[in-house]
Amino acid sequence: MKKHSWVLVVVLLLSTVFVSACGSAPATTTTAAAANTDPDTVTLAYQPSLGSTLLVIIRHQKTLEKQFPHTHIQWKVLNSGAAVREAVIANQADFGYLGVPPFLVGWANGLNWKVLSAVTASDAWLVARDAKFKTLKDFGPNDKIGVVAPDSLQAIILRKAAQKQLGDAHALDHNLVSIAPADAEQALLSGQIAANFASAPFQFREVAQGGHVLVHSYDVFGHVSSDEIAVPESFYNKYPVFAQKLHQDLVDAVTFEKTNTDQTADFLAHDQVGKADAAQFKIWLQQQQFNLTAVGFLDYANFMKQIGLITKVPASEKDLLLPTANS
Numbered sequence: 116m117k118k119h120s121w122v123l124v125v126v127l128l129l130s131t132v133f134v135s136a137c138g139s140a141p142a143t144t145t146t147a148a149a150a151n152t153d154p155d156t157v158t159l160a161y162q163p164s165l166g167s168t169l170l171v172i173i174r175h176q177k178t179l180e181k182q183f184p185h186t187h188i189q190w191k192v193l194n195s196g197a198a199v200r201e202a203v204i205a206n207q208a209d210f211g212y213l214g215v216p217p218f219l220v221g222w223a224n225g226l227n228w229k230v231l232s233a234v235t236a237s238d239a240w241l242v243a244r245d246a247k248f249k250t251l252k253d254f255g256p257n258d259k260i261g262v263v264a265p266d267s268l269q270a271i272i273l274r275k276a277a278q279k280q281l282g283d284a285h286a287l288d289h290n291l292v293s294i295a296p297a298d299a300e301q302a303l304l305s306g307q308i309a310a311n312f313a314s315a316p317f318q319f320r321e322v323a324q325g326g327h328v329l330v331h332s333y334d335v336f337g338h339v340s341s342d343e344i345a346v347p348e349s350f351y352n353k354y355p356v357f358a359q360k361l362h363q364d365l366v367d368a369v370t371f372e373k374t375n376t377d378q379t380a381d382f383l384a385h386d387q388v389g390k391a392d393a394a395q396f397k398i399w400l401q402q403q404q405f406n407l408t409a410v411g412f413l414d415y416a417n418f419m420k421q422i423g424l425i426t427k428v429p430a431s432e433k434d435l436l437l438p439t440a441n442s
Contacts, residue, residue, distance in 0.1 A: 153186050154209075154354050160191040160199045161212035163387045164296070165315040165396075165403045166235045166342050168379065169368040170212055175382040176371075178364050183357060194295040196342075197264040203228065209350050210361065214268030214342045215415050216424075221345075222435065223416075223425035228347045230440045232362050233340040233409040239269055240318040241276070241330035243310040244303060248329060251280045251287065258309035260290045261299035266424060268341055269312035272332045275418055279335070284422045297390075314341075316390065316399045339411025343440075351437055362439040369405050376400055409440050 157179070161167040173179060179188045193199050196213030200221045203211045212234065221228060241260070247253055254260070262270040270291060278284040294302060296313040303311040303321055310329065311321060322328065332341070344365070351358045372379045380397035384390075391399075412435055416428040429435050 152354070153183050154350075154357060155185075156187040156189065157183075157210070157357065158189040158191060158202075158208045159210045159212075160193055160202045160208035162194065162196065162199065163192055163390070164317075165383075165399055166237060167212055168372060168383060168400070168403065169234060169365050169405060170344075171382050171386045172368040172371055172379060173361075173364050175386065178367075179361065182360055182364075186357070195263040196267055200226070203345070203347065210344055210346050212342065212344050215340055215412060216268050216271040216419060217264065217266050218343060218345050219412070219416050219419060219425055219435075220266045222429075223419075223427050226347075227349065228345045229351070229437045230343045230409055230412075230435055231346050231351070231358060231437055232365050232407045232440050233343045234365070234405065234407065235341050236338050236404055236406040236410065237315060237332075237341045239272060239312065239314055239332040239341065240322070240328045241269075241273060241310055241312045242303065242318055242321040242326040243329055244306075244321075244324075244326045245309065246327075248310060250329065251277055254287060254290055254309065256289065258290055259292045259307075260287060261294045261302060261308045261311040261313070262291050263296055263299075263313070264293050265291060268332075269314070271415065271419060271424075272335050273312055273330065274422055275335045276330045278422075315403060316396070319399055319402070320391075336411060336414055339414055340406065340409050343409065346437070348437075358437070359439060365407060369407065372400065372405065407440075409436055 159170065161170045174190055191202060191208055193202065196217030199208065199211040199213040200217050202208035204226060210231065260273065262273065264270065273287060274284040277286045292308060296317045299308065299311045299313055300317050300321055302308045303326065304324060346358060376397055380393040380400060383396040384393040409432065412432050413428065416425065419425045420428050433441065
């Protein structure tokens, strides 16, 4: 019971917020006229990582501003998928880029949102610097492991790895510390934490500075989607033209990244100030995979239900996806 206490806290807090948010929302009916009306304001929230590259391209090219000149486009950069989810719940964001697990936590707790598009199927790494750490068996009770949030993609991958290596998905729960990726990188380099489970480009820099990889997400869940862009179904139903155009923009951004790597790297260098220059981002982009096809959502959901993080799973992956994500 004790080791599951954080799960209960997360679920109870989320349930309270969802009841408050959903209970105050008026019922809406979508007419053909309303469906074709451009929204006055749209806010898109994402996290600073290589996975957000497609949104960074769209942002810096002002693609949406050109397509919807009467819509005020706003962007939010947040540190975790949990923060992105909370922004959507609080009506502070309309679209959210986040990992699959925090999306599923929201869905399972009553947030009526769906996947507009998957974005990446990337390999996430658990990185340590001390040579004594070779497997998860080498972590003692005082060896801290950085994750961006308890329900983050990396935290779920770590639990699946712990189940395989240690026989208990919760064996390392007491080792986890929630910390922003940039702060976690510095904490790892200074020895304040024993390992960090982040995403690109943080994992690349940690290895370049003497770290070594203990866990690959590909070895745990396989080549499945790692993150996606989600939107409340009510927004999609009210503004389908905008949502569908954003999906097409993502498709176009994949092509742009492949054919305009220099420009993409420059966008990232300006968007994620202080992390690296354009030349370094260009190298990192060669290791990044963008895949807009949703794969493996049920794999995450079934495991998360098994370990008590969510209480239900969708009957089909299609229950989570908008028509754009199925195309």
